[in-house]
Amino acid sequence: MLSKIIPELGHFALILALLMALVQAVVPMAGTMTRRPLWMAFAKPLASGQFLFLAIAYLCLTASFLLDDFSVAYVANNSNSMLPWYYKTTAVWGSHEGSVLLWSLMLGGWGFAVSQCSSQLPRDMVARVLSVMGMVCVGFLLFVLITSNPFERLLPNMPQDGADLNPLLQDFGLVIHPPMLYMGYVGFSVVFAFAIAGLIGGRLDAAWTRWARPWTNLAWAFLTVGIALGSWWAYYELGWGGWWFWDPVENASLLPWLAGTALIHSLAVTEKRGSFKSWTLLLAITTFSLSLLGTFLVRSGVLTSVHAFANDPARGTFILVLLGLTVGLSLLVFALRAPRVSHSIGFTWLSRDALLLVNNILLVIMTVTVLLGTVYPLLLDALGLGKISVGPPYFNALFVPLTGLLCVFMGLGPSSRWKQMSGRELFKRLLGAGISAVVIAAVAPFVYGGQWNLWVSLGLVMALWIVLSLGRDLFDKVRNASNLGVGMKRLSPAYWGMVVGHMGLAVTIIGVTMVSNYNIERNVRLAPGDSVEVAGYTFAMQGLRERRGANFIADTATIDVSRNGEHRFTMHPEKRLYLARGMPMTDVALRPGLLRDLYVALGEDLGDGSWALRIQFKPFVRWLWLGALLMAAGGMLAVVDKRYRRVKRRAQQPVASDASGFKEAQA
Structure with a gap:
């Protein structure tokens, strides 16, 4: 008897989660505006309650799959009595309705994590952040309940057996790929909420940045692993042997990753120097907006892809409206409030500030390149102007040179200094690394392939330049210590995270270079x-x-x-x-x-x-995914840096208006 009412329990739990999200979106924000501590205090228990009811709804859907309840339309369309139990568990997110429920559950989970790990932040900031996350949850839960309810019934004419899960998805890759990818997508909602909360409160100080950085790194690490797992799954499951096809759905996950990478570097500058504040806020808004765009592309039915869920246009329209409201309102808040938190701090053209700015610009150009190649054919088709296909030649012709430029500045950045630096000093530091990279890259194709290959040498010189410049910077940091061990221990986890992350990119570049030329x-x-x-x-x-x-x-x-x-x-x-x-x-x-x-x-x-x-x-070819895992490990290392949790003393400090004030605030 209990099995018959499980779907109703799940549906009811979703409704309760929506009601809690509505209250969470309104009451804490109203409390910050009217200065009522009691209203602000509602934010944390509401976030916890919302997550609890979303978890109940998700468990009810999972139970319906395990019990072969084919009276539930979603179960009947995506399961079968012969399906092994472990695939029944993962079939919960194997199609549209369940994947959106998983997305909503993770969104609630991130909100719960923020509510539990924010004791050192000002109460009004926590209330604003959780209120913004509640607003995002309201949009997605309305989407689930109105257009994508996974608990819809087929009574009284239920089938005797289900249609089965898509065989493409009956694989171990499905067990881990979507959850990791969604954790990354949804994780960027935290820094988005912090950006909007900072704009509304008119405060973007060192405490804000220190607290936002680990959340951003964590979301970026999950997204990195998710993309790598998707590449690995396509490699062995589809039978083609390729690792990246510039498929529109693959691009949809790459877009927030590129913007998130720029955001991580921009947050570093904002924390260390107090500059790039408006740019950091805009990147936070853009990164989460691109996550929502990826949701629209995958679930609207506008794409034909092995990864996409083809659905009715009503769902695509709903997501498009949700995307428009999120982007439009957040940009409106940015336009109205950004001048209150922005100020300029000077630096010379040759400094770590300038090099990270160039790094950001290149990442944004790469993001726009991929976005245009993905969306432009869809716009032409929607406007009735014909159909065109944008494939690997376009992406490779633009993306590869931009990656090469990015690698150049990645090698320069760690060895440079903040604010200003002598060009002669930087040249002396990195001359040996540059010469070594060129020589090794020129010789390697002869050793491996028996003849020289220009493209192999170019790829290897990019990777070796990153690795050797990091080695030189590490040497400079530890050479004055009494011994190597002491010098290593003095370096922060955030620094080691940077080293491991950049090494990961170098390893991936080597993998791409070798498999592309010697396959x-x-x-x-x-x-x-x-x-x-x-x-x-x-x-x-x-x-x-x-x-x-x-x-x-x-x-x-x-x-x-x-x-x-x-x-x-x-x-x-x-x-x-x-x-x-x-x-x-x-x-x-x-x-x-x-x-x-x-x-x-x-x-x-x-x-x-x-x-x-x-x-x-x-x-x-394994170096592709090994490099991605190293990049994700670098992000995780940065998360554990204790500096990001020492924010209580600085929490109430105002934004410094100039460089000297910023140094004072850091003292």
């Missing part, structure tokens, strides 16, 4: 007993067998791989047919390694006992 792919026709050689490895097909899984049947090939006449290992690529949907899928066989992957995808039965196979040798 070997062969499309072959093999029958049992046949073999083919690829990149020095011999792939011999020994035979095929039929295998039955929980909800599919598969043709499984046995491929023996040998090198120099010696058997190394066996690979088992599959061609699956999922029974509920009758949908065929390729399950790739991978032999991973730090320096190379071997990749075999089983294609179609060619009818004479032979099969089509795609065999690939992919050097350094």
